[in-house]
Amino acid sequence: MSEVDVFISNYTLVDPEIYQLWIExxxxxxxxxxxxxxGLGKQTGASLELIASDVLDHYRTYSLLEKLLINPNxxxxxxxxxxxxxxxxxxxEKYYEFDDVVVxxxxxxxxxxKNRKDLDExxxxxxxxxxxxxxxFDNIKRVxxxxxxxxxxxxxxxxxxxxxxxxxxxxxxSIVFLASIRFETSKKKLNSMTFTAWKRCCxxxxxxxxxxxxIPECNDTEMDKEFLLELRELKILLxxxxxxxxxxxxxxxxxxLQKSYTELDTNFRKYTGAIIxxxxxxxxxxxxxxxxxxxxxxxxxxxxGNWTAHDLQQFFNAYSSCALELDxxxxxxxxxxxxxxxxxxxxxCMVIMYSS
Numbered sequence: 001m002s003e004v005d006v007f008i009s010n011y012t013l014v015d016p017e018i019y020q021l022w023i024e025x026x027x028x029x030x031x032x033x034x035x036x037x038x039g040l041g042k043q044t045g046a047s048l049e050l051i052a053s054d055v056l057d058h059y060r061t062y063s064l065l066e067k068l069l070i071n072p073n074x075x076x077x078x079x080x081x082x083x084x085x086x087x088x089x090x091x092x093e094k095y096y097e098f099d100d101v102v103v104x105x106x107x108x109x110x111x112x113x114k115n116r117k118d119l120d121e122x123x124x125x126x127x128x129x130x131x132x133x134x135x136x137f138d139n140i141k142r143v144x145x146x147x148x149x150x151x152x153x154x155x156x157x158x159x160x161x162x163x164x165x166x167x168x169x170x171x172x173x174s175i176v177f178l179a180s181i182r183f184e185t186s187k188k189k190l191n192s193m194t195f196t197a198w199k200r201c202c203x204x205x206x207x208x209x210x211x212x213x214x215i216p217e218c219n220d221t222e223m224d225k226e227f228l229l230e231l232r233e234l235k236i237l238l239x240x241x242x243x244x245x246x247x248x249x250x251x252x253x254x255x256x257l258q259k260s261y262t263e264l265d266t267n268f269r270k271y272t273g274a275i276i277x278x279x280x281x282x283x284x285x286x287x288x289x290x291x292x293x294x295x296x297x298x299x300x301x302x303x304x305g306n307w308t309a310h311d312l313q314q315f316f317n318a319y320s321s322c323a324l325e326l327d328x329x330x331x332x333x334x335x336x337x338x339x340x341x342x343x344x345x346x347x348x349c350m351v352i353m354y355s356s
Contacts, residue, residue: 012065012081014091018058023094025129028052028059069095070142072163092163096143096172098136100195101126107178107198108185111141143172144179151219153212174202180221182289189296197356201292201349208341228283230338236328237276241269247322248315255314263305264315272319274298279342295350302354309355316347 021031032052040051068075072092075083083091105122109115116137123130147157154176158169178185178198185198206212209227212220237244245268253261264271278294281287287294302312320343323329329336 025132104195174199231279234279251318260311
């Protein structure tokens with residue numbers, strides 16, 4: 001008698017195209033219609049009935065997997081589905097991806113049951129299926145609840161808990177940061193800011209204004225209160241306005257368009273007054289929440305003068321560096337550091353907003 005070893009494999013097959021349609025919130029019948037329109041039947045010789053059967057089979061599998069995707073740790077540990085590591089990562093990454101237009105509508109809203117019930121308005125406004133909007137809302141709420149109280153790097157915490165790529169974890173980190181500080185995002189004058197613009201602004205604030213720099217074990221969604229209090233000392237620059245203006249104008253005269261230079265020469269006091277006054281208020285939580293509203297009001301001064309984004313960038317570069325040449329800043333190491341950290345955020349964020 002001969003012996004035969006038998007091994008039965010039951011790998012879970014994931015069709016990336018069908019999975020994407022499921023992720024986007026399309027029903028099985030809608031998915032069949034989309035695949036048929038793309039010519040899947042002609043390419044494979046499969047009948048519409050066979051395509052429908054295949055889609056339904058995939059949809060049933062994805063519905064079962066969803067219970068595990070809600071907690072990626074379970075997907076990593078479970079034995080019911082044999083899934084290759086590469087496929088497992090695809091499942092997680094795609095499930096937690098989101099549409100920028102949907103997230104932009106969710107920014108500033110409480111992650112409450114009431115707002116979840118109102119997602120049909122978001123779906124109508126963005127043109128995205130309601131099911132997809134709910135998935136994105138639930139994912140954001142889940143990530144936020146899991147990481148809001150955990151100390152350390154929020155990006156690393158998200159990557160470790162949800163097995164997301166570095167880029168997607170950074171996007172979620174920005175959303176969590178916005179929600180944690182409760183920045184005002186819904187004012188009409190901020191409507192033109194895309195999610196990408198919000199993300200870039202949040203990243204630079206998190207890099208320079210949070211405890212991340214001074215207390216590594218702290219959650220980097222916590223603002224550095226000591227630094228914000230020190231910003232009040234920057235008022236000294238208002239007393240050196242003429243000297244500051246002279247240095248900025250000398251630096252920028254060969255670089256700016258004539259119209260922008262004339263605006264600078266005429267309105268420097270307005271510009272510097274608004275920028276320095278903002279610095280002196282940010283230690284108050286209420287004023288920090290209105291940070292982007294204040295940025296937009298300062299930018300209105302430049303818009304009135306029809307500044308280009310390039311000239312605005314040149315202005316902030318010179319405005320920041322020239323202040324460091326003043327005795328009151330140059331001879332005070334603490335004030336110098338505060339000024340540099342302050343302007344690294346203000347200059348970048350305002351140029352991003354001006355260009356969006």
